[in-house]
Amino acid sequence: MLTSRFLLIKACGYSFWADVDHVMCQLFAAELTNRIPVVYWGMESQYSESLSTNSFELFFEPVSSGTTNDIIRAQFTYYPPTWNHENVLTEDIDKLKMEHRDLKSMMNSNANVVVSDVYYPLRAMLPWIKREHWAYGKTPHQIYRQLFDKYLKLKPEIKREIQKFINTNPNFRDERPILGIHVTGKAIVNEVAQIYNLNEFYKPHIWQFVVRYNARHLFLVTDSNKILRQYKRLYGVNDLLMYTDSKKRPFQERIATFLLDYPNKRHKGVELKKDTIEIIKDTYLASQCDFFIGNGYSNLSNTVLRLKDWPDTNIKLIY
Numbered sequence: 001m002l003t004s005r006f007l008l009i010k011a012c013g014y015s016f017w018a019d020v021d022h023v024m025c026q027l028f029a030a031e032l033t034n035r036i037p038v039v040y041w042g043m044e045s046q047y048s049e050s051l052s053t054n055s056f057e058l059f060f061e062p063v064s065s066g067t068t069n070d071i072i073r074a075q076f077t078y079y080p081p082t083w084n085h086e087n088v089l090t091e092d093i094d095k096l097k098m099e100h101r102d103l104k105s106m107m108n109s110n111a112n113v114v115v116s117d118v119y120y121p122l123r124a125m126l127p128w129i130k131r132e133h134w135a136y137g138k139t140p141h142q143i144y145r146q147l148f149d150k151y152l153k154l155k156p157e158i159k160r161e162i163q164k165f166i167n168t169n170p171n172f173r174d175e176r177p178i179l180g181i182h183v184t185g186k187a188i189v190n191e192v193a194q195i196y197n198l199n200e201f202y203k204p205h206i207w208q209f210v211v212r213y214n215a216r217h218l219f220l221v222t223d224s225n226k227i228l229r230q231y232k233r234l235y236g237v238n239d240l241l242m243y244t245d246s247k248k249r250p251f252q253e254r255i256a257t258f259l260l261d262y263p264n265k266r267h268k269g270v271e272l273k274k275d276t277i278e279i280i281k282d283t284y285l286a287s288q289c290d291f292f293i294g295n296g297y298s299n300l301s302n303t304v305l306r307l308k309d310w311p312d313t314n315i316k317l318i319y
Contacts (some may be wrong), residue, residue: 006071007035008088008239010117011045011055016279017299018119019045023056024147025122029136032128033107035114036066044091044117047276058273058279061153071113079111088115144306158277161169162284171217171239172285178242179215180289181206182301183231185224199227201318202293203234209291209316217242221282221291221300224248244285246278283307290314 007030009017023039030037039062041055042048048055054068072085080100082092095101095117103120107128124141130136135143154162166173183199209215218241220231225248235241283300286292287307294301296317305315 003036004076004112005035006035006066006113007033007037007073008068008113008115009037009039010083010091010115011041011047012117012119013044013046014119015299016047016276017283017303019047020152020303021299022116022119023063024151025120025125026116027115027147027151028122028143029107029120029128031124031135032125032252033114035250036064036070036255038066038071039063040068040089042089042091047272049272059155059276060156061155063151073112077110078113078115079106079109080115083113083115088113092117120244125316141306145309148306151176154280158280161277162281165244165281165285168290169242170227172219172242175216175267176288177213178217178219179206179209179213180219180221180286180292180294180304181231182221182286182292182294182298182304183227184295184298184300185222185227198295198297198318205293205316205318207237209293213291215291216240219243219285221286222248244278244283247275292316293318 007026009023009030010025011021012022019041019126027034027037039054039056039060045055047058049058063217068089072088074085076085078084078088082094082152086277098118101118103124106114106116107125121140122143134146138146170179181202182201201244206218215241218231218235220228220241220243222228222231222243228243231241232264279300283303284307285293286304292301292304292310292315294304295317296302296319301317
């Protein structure tokens with residue numbers, strides 16, 4: 001590589017689309033600091049397949065021509081200073097102490113390789129946008145849209161999985177319009193000293209879309225078999241309801257690496273590659289619907305929002 005400035009973007013160990021959100025934010029940071037981004041999901045990722053696999057590239061194309069081989073150089077400097085060329089691909093179990101991980105220091109570092117393994121929201125990087133940058137004057141959502149279009153490229157086999165569902169489901173292919181719905185199993189939100197069930201707000205919004213826009217089908221994405229059964233009772237007539245055969249399992253919180261005795265023990269909620277592809281497939285299918293109702297606190301719903309240019313009338317995120 002001609003450059004000696006890299007940003008190594010590691011997984012934070014969150015849910016799938018939360019870690020993709022982290023990647024998008026750090027790709028933006030790489031642009032603002034003139035660094036070549038390298039995404040590496042190692043054993044700190046919930047979706048790691050093995051010690052030697054970059055799990056990000058199981059699902060997406062590389063985001064740049066840079067590789068992990070380019071960043072491992074004995075002569076390189078690293079930031080935070082806990083890293084060096086021998087340990088940079090391992091996990092720092094003390095990262096939550098946030099030592100040397102404040103955003104300003106990371107953005108201003110002159111090290112050859114800056115390592116990002118903690119999350120900062122995209123809006124926190126807005127002060128570093130220069131007037132000549134394409135993002136100047138844009139909203140965070142507009143920036144996300146361009147980042148998703150520019151960097152997030154599915155692997156061909158995942159594209160084929162999505163197309164296979166479309167080809168084998170004529171209702172999804174031909175019977176428009178379709179209302180996509182994402183309902184999570186854990187939709188209890190503590191807001192302004194009130195606790196309410198967010199999922200109860202879906203029904204009137206579904207009715208409005210069906211009546212106002214003559215939606216002919218509902219495409220349901222959920223992590224809950226209970227919710228699937230509920231929606232079958234409510235909307236399972238005349239082929240109104242559609243859904244994939246993905247496993248309906250809630251996301252399981254991560255088990256710390258030092259508590260594990262083999263690599264994939266922590267991955268209880270999703271059985272690695274196959275079921276992770278199902279998550280991606282559901283999300284991209286939802287983005288191909290004509291309308292969408294989702295959970296504003298959900299990374300999956302926000303990903304659907306960011307995957308295409310939705311008319312304001314066609315999408316509703318519930319808070």
